[in-house]
Amino acid sequence: MRLGNQRASGNVEDRRGMGMAAGGVGVGGIVIAIIAYFLGIDPGAVTSVVEHAGSGSSAQQEAPRGAPADEMGQFVSRVLGSTEDVWGRVFQQSNAQYRPPTLVLYDGQVRSACGMGQAAMGPFYCQGDEKLYIDLAFFRDLQTRFRAPGDFAQAYVIAHEVAHHVQNLTGQFRKMESAHGRDRNQVSVRMELQADCYAGIWGHYAGAMKQLDDGDIAEALNAASAIGDDRLQKQSQGRVVPESFTHGSSEQRMRWFKRGLESGQPRACDTFAAGSL
Ligand SMILES: [Zn+2]
Numbered sequence: 001m002r003l004g005n006q007r008a009s010g011n012v013e014d015r016r017g018m019g020m021a022a023g024g025v026g027v028g029g030i031v032i033a034i035i036a037y038f039l040g041i042d043p044g045a046v047t048s049v050v051e052h053a054g055s056g057s058s059a060q061q062e063a064p065r066g067a068p069a070d071e072m073g074q075f076v077s078r079v080l081g082s083t084e085d086v087w088g089r090v091f092q093q094s095n096a097q098y099r100p101p102t103l104v105l106y107d108g109q110v111r112s113a114c115g116m117g118q119a120a121m122g123p124f125y126c127q128g129d130e131k132l133y134i135d136l137a138f139f140r141d142l143q144t145r146f147r148a149p150g151d152f153a154q155a156y157v158i159a160h161e162v163a164h165h166v167q168n169l170t171g172q173f174r175k176m177e178s179a180h181g182r183d184r185n186q187v188s189v190r191m192e193l194q195a196d197c198y199a200g201i202w203g204h205y206a207g208a209m210k211q212l213d214d215g216d217i218a219e220a221l222n223a224a225s226a227i228g229d230d231r232l233q234k235q236s237q238g239r240v241v242p243e244s245f246t247h248g249s250s251e252q253r254m255r256w257f258k259r260g261l262e263s264g265q266p267r268a269c270d271t272f273a274a275g276s277l
Helices: 043-055 071-093 137-144 151-169 181-208 216-226 229-237 250-263
Strands: 012-014 035-037 102-106 109-112 115-118 124-126 131-135
Touching (some): 012 071, 071 151, 071 181, 102 109, 109 131, 124 151, 131 137, 131 151, 137 151, 151 216, 181 216, 181 250, 216 250
Parallel strands (some): 012 102
Antiparallel strands (some): 035 124, 109 115
């Protein structure tokens, strides 16, 4: 990526090295919202993580706000700045105003309005505090465990979580709240594929802003493919169970990302109206 001319966003909270006490969120309002995870994690497992975290201490420490100075912190802040510019423009086109989310960098464990987050869950977005949570160790995982290297692969991860925020602003999240059981998995897949498509929209404009290098698109497509439910299931349990998909197959994730990338149009991302995914 070429982010030299991109303004770094100040909407970053750096909680790295602060441990569990970090952050300004009380423990009271737990399990407010559905957390949309980047990886295919069973929502049931998440709830139990959240419940265990219910009795944390109330000690709080202010996390520094603003773009961190280190290289990774700068990269993340510039990518976030780029998503703000793009979504600001897209919202403006329909006479709406974009309210940017906050990106929280953490390591190990983090407290959010949605409960405790752990690095093992992968990056996530919490509707309750409108923040996206990223442990930078995931970027290393992306490279080694998922074999999806490259800065644009990392940027796609951020853009995907930002996309969940966009879904929150546009009211799509409510579709998750009313769904149960197996229905819920199906709604989840549509939500996730739409987020991939929205990440593609950001990629479309990033390309127009000359922020992409040759090979960047291939990096993102490779990442989308690496974290498809079918691929992850095969790796973890040796077989593929499509009914339990929560994020979509590798092929679907790549295809919807591409749709956003090529069109740059939110209406091209209506996975809820699509007959087949
Ligand atoms: Zn997601």
